[in-house]
Amino acid sequence: MKSKSILVIVPFLIGACGCTGWAQQQTDWSPASGRIMSRWAAEVSPDRVHNEYPRPQMVREDWTCLNGLWDYAIRPKDAPRPENWDGTILVPFAVESALSGVAKPVGPDNRLWYHRTFQRPRGTRDKRILLHFGAVDWETSVWVNGTPLGTHRGGYDPFTFDITDTLRGRGPQEIVISVWDPTDRGTQPRGKQVLRPHGIWYTAVTGIWQTVWLEPVPQAYITGLKITPDIDQSHVTVQVDTAGEGDLTVHVRIPTGLLKAEELAGAPGQPHTLKIPNARLWSPDDPFLYDLEVTLRDGNRVVDRVKSYFGMRKIAVAKDEAGINRLFLNNEPLFQYGPLDQGWWPDGLYTAPTDEALRYDIEVLKKLGCNMMRKHVKVEPLRFYYWCDKLGLLVWQDLPNGDRHIGPNDPDLQRSPESARIYEHELRRMIDTFYNQPCIVMWVPFNEGWGQFDTPRIVNLVKQWDPTRLVNNASGWTDRKVGDVMDIHRYPGPAVPAIEPDRAAVLGEFGGLGLPIRGHTWQDEANWGYRSYETREELTEAYLNLIARLRGLIGEGLAAAVYTQTTDVEIEVNGLMTYDRAILKMDADRLLEAHRKLYLPPPVIRPVVPTARDGKPGQWRYTTTRPGDNWMQPDFDDSAWPQGKAGFGTAGTPGARIGTPWNGSDIWLRRTVELPRVGDDLQLSIHHDEDAEVFINGVPAARVSGYTTDYVLIPIDRKAIRALRVGSNVLAVHCKQTGGGQYIDVGLVEVIEAK
Numbered sequence: 001m002k003s004k005s006i007l008v009i010v011p012f013l014i015g016a017c018g019c020t021g022w023a024q025q026q027t028d029w030s031p032a033s034g035r036i037m038s039r040w041a042a043e044v045s046p047d048r049v050h051n052e053y054p055r056p057q058m059v060r061e062d063w064t065c066l067n068g069l070w071d072y073a074i075r076p077k078d079a080p081r082p083e084n085w086d087g088t089i090l091v092p093f094a095v096e097s098a099l100s101g102v103a104k105p106v107g108p109d110n111r112l113w114y115h116r117t118f119q120r121p122r123g124t125r126d127k128r129i130l131l132h133f134g135a136v137d138w139e140t141s142v143w144v145n146g147t148p149l150g151t152h153r154g155g156y157d158p159f160t161f162d163i164t165d166t167l168r169g170r171g172p173q174e175i176v177i178s179v180w181d182p183t184d185r186g187t188q189p190r191g192k193q194v195l196r197p198h199g200i201w202y203t204a205v206t207g208i209w210q211t212v213w214l215e216p217v218p219q220a221y222i223t224g225l226k227i228t229p230d231i232d233q234s235h236v237t238v239q240v241d242t243a244g245e246g247d248l249t250v251h252v253r254i255p256t257g258l259l260k261a262e263e264l265a266g267a268p269g270q271p272h273t274l275k276i277p278n279a280r281l282w283s284p285d286d287p288f289l290y291d292l293e294v295t296l297r298d299g300n301r302v303v304d305r306v307k308s309y310f311g312m313r314k315i316a317v318a319k320d321e322a323g324i325n326r327l328f329l330n331n332e333p334l335f336q337y338g339p340l341d342q343g344w345w346p347d348g349l350y351t352a353p354t355d356e357a358l359r360y361d362i363e364v365l366k367k368l369g370c371n372m373m374r375k376h377v378k379v380e381p382l383r384f385y386y387w388c389d390k391l392g393l394l395v396w397q398d399l400p401n402g403d404r405h406i407g408p409n410d411p412d413l414q415r416s417p418e419s420a421r422i423y424e425h426e427l428r429r430m431i432d433t434f435y436n437q438p439c440i441v442m443w444v445p446f447n448e449g450w451g452q453f454d455t456p457r458i459v460n461l462v463k464q465w466d467p468t469r470l471v472n473n474a475s476g477w478t479d480r481k482v483g484d485v486m487d488i489h490r491y492p493g494p495a496v497p498a499i500e501p502d503r504a505a506v507l508g509e510f511g512g513l514g515l516p517i518r519g520h521t522w523q524d525e526a527n528w529g530y531r532s533y534e535t536r537e538e539l540t541e542a543y544l545n546l547i548a549r550l551r552g553l554i555g556e557g558l559a560a561a562v563y564t565q566t567t568d569v570e571i572e573v574n575g576l577m578t579y580d581r582a583i584l585k586m587d588a589d590r591l592l593e594a595h596r597k598l599y600l601p602p603p604v605i606r607p608v609v610p611t612a613r614d615g616k617p618g619q620w621r622y623t624t625t626r627p628g629d630n631w632m633q634p635d636f637d638d639s640a641w642p643q644g645k646a647g648f649g650t651a652g653t654p655g656a657r658i659g660t661p662w663n664g665s666d667i668w669l670r671r672t673v674e675l676p677r678v679g680d681d682l683q684l685s686i687h688h689d690e691d692a693e694v695f696i697n698g699v700p701a702a703r704v705s706g707y708t709t710d711y712v713l714i715p716i717d718r719k720a721i722r723a724l725r726v727g728s729n730v731l732a733v734h735c736k737q738t739g740g741g742q743y744i745d746v747g748l749v750e751v752i753e754a755k
Contacts, residue, residue, distance in 0.1 A: 028088055034098030035522050036346045038580045040353035052355045054134055054211040056386040057436050058225055059307045064121050064214040067091050071115040074106055082113055094205040097349040106206040108182040117172035127216035131161045134210025134381055138181040145174050156379035157429035181206040187419035189426050191377040191400035202570050209350045210381050218303040220244025222296050227310045227436045235275050242268040246298035255291050281330045282311030282438045284371040287392030311438030317484045317504045324557045325504040336560035337598050338372035343380055344569045346579045359387045361566055366391055369595030374562045377401050388439035396442040399427050401450030408477035413453040431466045448476035455480040475508035491530040494550045495710050496558040504559040511563040512574040515539045515585050520578035522570045529574035540586040547594040552713035552751045555603035601754040609673045611685050611747035612657035613711050617646040620671045624664045632695040632732035638670045649743030653689055655710035656743040669733040678724040684714040685747040695732040699723040
């Protein structure tokens with residue numbers, strides 16, 4: 001039974017934000033010339049730039065936005081503070097972006113300086129004044145009225161300075177900031193930004209890239225909330241941290257509308273547990289959020305109040321009825337599917353042009369029927385996760401990579417103590433910052449060996465720091481047998497990892513189907529995708545073929561899959577959308593229908609014609625000499641061909657199970673199989689390296705290109721399905737090899753959907 005609780009979701013998120021005190025706000029700014037721009041770029045102006053309240057889970061009504069035009073200068077790294085400025089920059093856009101109005105590189109040999117003035121907010125003489133930064137990349141030093149406040153290192157975590165004691169009694173107050181960013185010449189977590197963009201590596205990002213804001217608070221005030229739901233015990237635990245002195249107590253309540261909520265009171269820094277009978281659970285299908293109010297009292301006097309929200313949800317790995325590990329949301333198995341999300345913008349780079357733009361990608365994914373995204377080696381502003389919470393999208397959160405990279409067969413890095421310290425600091429800060437977000441269900445500390453070190457210890461650190469979420473030890477090819485999932489990458493795929501007794505099997509990346517659309521690309525020529533297509537219709541058909549194959553893999557034990565990717569990014573053109581978000585490249589209705597089938601109960605996969613992987617390799621007639629044109633027909637005489645046991649290929653080919661060596665350029669195979677029944681639920685089970693064509697009773701059943709690294713399920717062409725008959729049937733296969741490893745094996749399986 002669902003709770004009758006009513007949610008009014010944070011109507012105060014756009015607070016008293018004023019970008020005031022800067023004479024040039026209305027003039028002297030225009031976007032720099034960009035390669036392409038999104039439609040939201042036209043809505044950006046110095047007096048209207050990300051003026052939404054930036055911290056949705058701890059909201060005060062009184063605040064001042066400092067986004068807008070600042071002075072800037074680029075100077076040699078060791079030069080003193082500039083006496084003169086190069087011009088104005090629109091904060092919070094990185095200096096390399098078009099929307100900053102600058103679009104200039106900085107590089108590790110230089111330092112980026114910022115300057116502006118502001119007026120102390122009225123009515124705050126008895127308040128502390130906090131200066132908040134959403135994120136600045138990378139090493140940030142701050143002065144207010146000439147007083148140094150300190151230096152922060154980290155490109156993705158929010159940080160705060162108490163500037164009260166530096167403020168003058170009246171008149172303009174001055175902020176000066178310097179930023180140094182080594183980009184890919186340093187070991188710090190940095191994501192995909194590089195000094196020389198190419199391939200999957202993008203334009204460097206330097207400086208302020210999230211909102212800067214002032215907040216007046218009482219002398220004693222709330223500094224943080226830690227909210228932990230427990231659906232099994234039907235309660236939520238809230239820890240309230242504070243600063244300042246006095247006879248302090250915190251009061252926590254859930255304003256649940258029709259139900260009178262219990263209010264708890266107690267000491268700061270202690271857990272407070274509120275019962276929630278008949279809790280309404282948060283999920284992608286029902287992203288219900290409870291409001292939360294927290295007050296701080298000094299004696300009987302209320303001195304501070306914040307508003308927040310939370311979702312009642314649980315994530316775990318558990319076995320389904322068939323004994324296979326699945327991802328369980330709220331104690332029910334749920335296949336998780338969605339895209340790899342880079343979070344880049346053609347006009348703002350790391351920063352979406354507007355809050356509406358930030359929300360748009362999430363809305364599109366929901367309309368396409370996705371229930372998850374993997375946020376790839378980037379950490380977003382808090383408002384991004386707020387929209388995922390509100391709209392109902394699960395998030396796998398990567399920590400941005402750093403330091404050197406290792407290959408699939410290499411041991412973990414030996415990082416320097418300083419490099420390891422920086423990484424672990426940002427890892428903890430990321431978890432602390434987003435601990436309260438119901439949308440985040442998995443932490444991913446490493447991707448494809450990028451900066452990977454001391455993996456078992458790091459996984460243990462994450463599990464101890466946040467025992468409420470899953471940990472993916474390494475997405476890609478550098479698994480260390482720890483964490484909650486075994487994650488592989490296969491392009492184009494799809495594929496399923498080996499099923500394990502203690503971890504769930506997930507496909508962390510696959511797909512990457514490319515389509516450049518002229519007028520909507522970062523560059524006109526030499527764009528890149530894992531596989532390229534020429535029309536939207538071809539792309540849609542290829543994508544739906546992947547999804548159909550994915551459905552069968554769920555029956556084999558696959559628990560989640562991540563498609564590459566949400567949008568094109570710079571020279572990559574393998575997005576569901578173009579980089580400017582102007583065009584959805586595929587038929588939305590067909591994708592929605594296909595995606596919905598992924599969430600049905602897992603199908604049962606039953607071998608009908610086993611392969612070598614099933615432990616029952618078949619006997620085939622084969623030849624490596626080109627046969628006659630009718631070699632695939634049932635009545636072709638193959639009696640002169642030698643016989644061999646599947647599979648055919650060379651040792652060392654990934655996923656191969658060699659029964660008969662084959663190391664030539666071409667091989668033709670024939671086999672007669674007995675079928676007790678035929679139907680639409682039959683699919684091919686095939687491992688091919690490289691191009692292959694399969695015939696059933698002389699009718700083309702499938703044509704595949706490239707190579708796989710394990711067996712995959714392929715839908716059979718409708719005409720070939722109709723050619724099947726009870727009793728004897730002839731399978732005929734041709735495989736062509738051009739270089740590297742080689743392998744071919746084919747069988748038939750039934751994909752039986754649950755009734």
